[in-house]
Amino acid sequence: MLTYEAAKELLEKFGQEHLLKYYDEISDEEKAELLAQIELIDFSVLENLREENRFTAARGKFEPLGAVTIKDIENNSQKYNSAGIDAIKNGKVAAVLLAGGQGTRLGFDKPKGMFNVGVSKELYIFQCLINNLREVVDKSGAWVPLYIMTSEKNNNDTIAFLEEKDYFGYNKDYVKFFVQDMAPSVDYNGKIYMESRSRISISPNGNGGWFSSLVRAGLLDEIKDNGIEWINVFAVDNVLQRIADPLYVGAVISSGLQSGSKVVSKAGPDERVGVLCLEDGAPSIVEYYEMTEEMRTLIDENGELAYKYGVILNYLFSVDKLETILNDKLPVHVVEKKIPYMDENGNFIKPEKPNGHKFETLVLDMVHMQDSCLAYEVDRRKEFAPIKNASGVDSVDSARELLKENGIQL
Numbered sequence: 001m002l003t004y005e006a007a008k009e010l011l012e013k014f015g016q017e018h019l020l021k022y023y024d025e026i027s028d029e030e031k032a033e034l035l036a037q038i039e040l041i042d043f044s045v046l047e048n049l050r051e052e053n054r055f056t057a058a059r060g061k062f063e064p065l066g067a068v069t070i071k072d073i074e075n076n077s078q079k080y081n082s083a084g085i086d087a088i089k090n091g092k093v094a095a096v097l098l099a100g101g102q103g104t105r106l107g108f109d110k111p112k113g114m115f116n117v118g119v120s121k122e123l124y125i126f127q128c129l130i131n132n133l134r135e136v137v138d139k140s141g142a143w144v145p146l147y148i149m150t151s152e153k154n155n156n157d158t159i160a161f162l163e164e165k166d167y168f169g170y171n172k173d174y175v176k177f178f179v180q181d182m183a184p185s186v187d188y189n190g191k192i193y194m195e196s197r198s199r200i201s202i203s204p205n206g207n208g209g210w211f212s213s214l215v216r217a218g219l220l221d222e223i224k225d226n227g228i229e230w231i232n233v234f235a236v237d238n239v240l241q242r243i244a245d246p247l248y249v250g251a252v253i254s255s256g257l258q259s260g261s262k263v264v265s266k267a268g269p270d271e272r273v274g275v276l277c278l279e280d281g282a283p284s285i286v287e288y289y290e291m292t293e294e295m296r297t298l299i300d301e302n303g304e305l306a307y308k309y310g311v312i313l314n315y316l317f318s319v320d321k322l323e324t325i326l327n328d329k330l331p332v333h334v335v336e337k338k339i340p341y342m343d344e345n346g347n348f349i350k351p352e353k354p355n356g357h358k359f360e361t362l363v364l365d366m367v368h369m370q371d372s373c374l375a376y377e378v379d380r381r382k383e384f385a386p387i388k389n390a391s392g393v394d395s396v397d398s399a400r401e402l403l404k405e406n407g408i409q410l
């Protein structure tokens with residue numbers, strides 16, 4: 001365990017001595033807790049604040065990437081469906097629900113999956129997702145193992161809620177939880193925030209660490225022992241999300257490519273969505289803010305946007321490949337967020353506006369570590385209803401509308 005002197009020396013090296021400002025005033029137990037937190041901080045993430053270390057500075061050469069279109073999928077539906085159902089029936093497919101985020105934009109205090117989108121009845125986000133997955137269970141006759149990633153901030157609430165709701169009818173023997181890592185949050189001057197006199201402000205470090213966290217939780221052995229070959233990773237907030245979708249699984253397996261990503265046709269050149277493309281010949285996702293005007297508006301030989309396919313955070317990765325990239329470093333993104341903190345007068349503040357940075361690795365960067373990726377087009381009105389905001393774009397209101405359009409009673 002770190003001593004006070006060693007902690008002080010370490011913090012001085014990184015210009016973070018203020019974390020010990022209240023050390024003399026806190027109890028022995030709090031002192032130990034604070035030193036333990038300092039010991040766990042990965043200070044190297046702070047390096048990413050320096051402009052020259054920003055990830056966006058070093059991107060390769062982008063080129064458009066085509067997709068299997070909705071039409072192609074219709075034409076091959078029997079073939080894809082039987083390949084997918086076969087894989088699911090044989091226990092080769094598992095799902096990973098990324099539910100470690102804080103959902104700050106939605107402004108809901110509990111885990112996002114506990115949000116009730118129902119109007120005249122209860123319909124929780126977790127329930128929507130589980131209902132969708134149960135359709136696949138009904139079709140294939142096999143339970144799909146579901147691994148849920150939480151963070152230390154929402155793990156207990158998530159488990160208690162799903163227990164209380166009896167996993168919305170899912171077989172709980174097939175549900176496992178694992179907890180992701182955390183990273184410190186900083187103000188605009190790069191100083192780590194404190195939450196109280198003895199607690200450092202830490203937050204989930206992005207969804208990119210899902211596989212390493214799953215491995216650390218000891219779940220890889222059972223995945224391999226059970227013969228799982230494919231993992232479908234998806235976000236908690238898309239209530240129309242199809243999980244372990246047999247057609248998608250079948251299309252990726254039949255294509256012989258190493259991975260898959262569901263995509264939607266962009267609503268227009270300025271839609272703020274990451275686009276699946278090629279970067280230096282390998283699959284990659286270019287964020288909307290990284291695209292030049294020329295890339296955004298480029299038209300292909302069919303008169304359509306060349307960079308057309310937006311990602312919806314639904315990927316299919318092979319376990320074999322995931323193992324080979326386990327120790328490869330993902331880029332760290334510096335993200336502007338609202339960070340609750342303790343001000344200089346000792347008051348706990350929940351800011352209304354972004355007030356600093358968090359450090360996150362992102363699952364989308366794993367796509368660039370794949371040799372190949374099948375872009376699989378889906379109809380956004382049937383499969384894409386993200387709940388990011390309380391109102392407006394990608395909100396509770398827009399998701400409700402889409403749920404209703406798909407015949408789901410609210």
Ligand code: UTP
Binds near residue numbers: 204234235
């Ligand atoms: P978002 O990028 O929407 O982040 O996450 P968020 O933290 O949930 O929400 P905001 O930005 O604060 O409003 C996309 C998906 O990745 C998961 C989220 O739970 C969601 O399913 N995620 C995000 C994690 O699992 N861990 C993280 O650290 C961040």
